[in-house]
Amino acid sequence: MLRQLVKSEREMDALFDQLAHDVGDLVLRAQGPDGTVPLQALQQLRVETARLVGRAFLGADGRPFDDDNQPQAAFPRIIAEGQQAMIELALEGTVEILDRMLPEDLRLEMAGREVKQP
Numbered sequence: 605m606l607r608q609l610v611k612s613e614r615e616m617d618a619l620f621d622q623l624a625h626d627v628g629d630l631v632l633r634a635q636g637p638d639g640t641v642p643l644q645a646l647q648q649l650r651v652e653t654a655r656l657v658g659r660a661f662l663g664a665d666g667r668p669f670d671d672d673n674q675p676q677a678a679f680p681r682i683i684a685e686g687q688q689a690m691i692e693l694a695l696e697g698t699v700e701i702l703d704r705m706l707p708e709d710l711r712l713e714m715a716g717r718e719v720k721q722p
Contacts, residue, residue, distance in 0.1 A: 605692045606689075612685050619678050619682065
């Protein structure tokens with residue numbers, strides 16, 4: 605679980621690094637000879653930037669998740685995987701605490717195993 609959290613963090617860093625690089629490339633291509641982006645190029649730059657950002661956050665239908673709650677783009681996928689790992693990590697810790705605190709017969713019963721009667 606902890607590995608998945610680290611993996612999610614690295615994937616998120618890589619996603620934003622790539623996004624920043626790609627947007628930077630758009631700006632560099634749009635700039636004029638004096639190093640500024642001409643006013644007539646701003647609208648196209650906005651459109652292309654929105655397309656890049658949207659592709660990272662939203663699926664083809666403009667939603668981050670489909671009807672089955674499956675991620676449709678990189679950002680929601682990374683978030684969903686990270687959330688799942690955090691939930692599993694929390695549950696793992698809770699199980700360890702319960703294993704230490706609960707009597708054996710109750711632990712077995714909660715686990716769905718047969719309890720030996722005295």
